[in-house]
Amino acid sequence: MESWILKGVKTLVNEPQSVSISSPTQVKVKVSHLLLTETDALLYEGKISAKYPKILGRAAIGIVTEVGEKCYGIEKGMRVYLQPTRACGECLACKSGKSKECTSCISAGKDFDGFMRDFVVCEQEDVSPLPDSVDINYALCIEKIGIAENTYDKLNLSAGQRVAVIGADLAGLLIAQVLLYHKVVPICIDNNPANLERAKKCGVYYAFPADDELKTNLVNATGGNMCDAAVYCATSPLPLSIVKDVIGDCKTVVLCFNSLMNASLSASDIISKNMTVTSVAYAYDYTNTVINMLVHNAVNLQPFEKEVLSEYDPVKILNEFCENRAKYQNKLTVFKMIL
Ligand SMILES: [Zn+2]
Known part of the structure; x- marks a missing residue:
């Protein structure tokens, strides 16, 4: 039995507990797979503070084992995304009955109990049925892909426009692939040769290191106009200030994903470029959109390393994650949870 509770900074303990349905609109789900995420590591380290105690675990799928009498469209045995x-x-939106437009959504492992446990009981709207064609690894990346799609929406681009994606790790390459899906041209920038190689495998045509040649490469790739927008992945070790060198005037920069984000951008750079700077750290209300994208093969996870662990010690793995972020940010580490 498992239920990994974060009780304080780097204090994660397994205290199994039983949960049961308490309202007719709830479902009970047996968690089958959990993807270790950057957010889990940040919570574990105390870099993001949780309202302790909280069960850790943000990205998971499972099988419905019980449904309340008033649940519709969800049945026992269904595979679902949590x-x-x-x-x-x-917030104002929530109080006006527009919860889909919530401006301060709450998240698993931080504000409510996450999914690193055997069973989850939640409201039926907190699970989404997964079509058979959606593979486990893809389902576990729904939020990451949703952040990419949310970023695309924020940029308001047209087909053929060019977007610099700074950081070509898993997160960055998901953004690049979502841009490609929308016929926007990503230009990936990363100093890790393996990441640039993987970018090509993901169908990215332009992938450059941030070296002395970058400006020339960008001029050539954009017909001299520089990029129409920039997306900076918070997991990238490149300095955020690089954005000023890759975009034209009056363009938008989106800071994506949750990470340590020690990077900074000077006000004078923002003003001199007349830049709009915004951020995307959530994919609230994007799940159905992403599931539909996955059914249409919008992204390819083939080029990424995957590790599925049926025996694991979350404390040991989280410590390793915090020690060697770059390694974990580039692969899918999945806990296969068995009762
Ligand atoms: Zn709200």
């Missing part, structure tokens, strides 16, 4: 974010219930 929503990592929920409406806060307190």
Whole structure:
């Protein structure tokens, strides 16, 4: 039995507990697979503070084992994705009955109990049925892909426009692939040759290191106009200030994903380029869109390393993650949870 509770900074303990349905609109889910995420590591390290105690685990799928009498469209035995974010219930949008437009959604492992446990009981709207054609690894990346799609929406681009994607690790290459899916041209920038190689395998045509040649490469790739927007992945070791060198005037920069984000951008750079800077760290209400994208093979996870662990010690793995982020940010580490 498992239920990994974060009780404080780097204090993660297994205290199995039983959960049962307490309302007719709830479902009970046996968690089958959990993807270790950057957010889990940040919570574990205390870089993001949780309301302790909280069960860790943000990205998971499972099988429905029980449904309340008033659940519709969800049946016992269904494979489902567990929503990592929920409406806060307190903001203006939530209070006006528009919870889909919640401006301060709450997240698993931080504000409510996450999924690193055997069973989860939640409201039926907090799970999404998964079509058979959606593979486990893809389902576990729904939120990452949703952040990419949310980023694309924020940029308001047209087909053929060029977007610099700074950081070509898993997160960056998911963004690049989502841009390609929308017929926008990603230009990946990363100093790790393996990441640039993987970018090509993901169908990215332009992938450059951030070296002395970068400006020339960008001029050639954009017909001299520089990029129409930039997306900076918070997991990238490249400095955020690089954005000023890759975009034209009056363009938008989106900072994506949750990470340590020690990077900074000077006000004078923002002003001199008349830049709009915004951020995307959630994919609330994007799940159905992403599932539909996955059914249409919008992204390819083939080029990424995957490790599926049926025996694991979350404490040991999280310590390793915090020690060697770059390694974990480039592969899918999945806990196969068995009762
Ligand atoms: Zn809200």
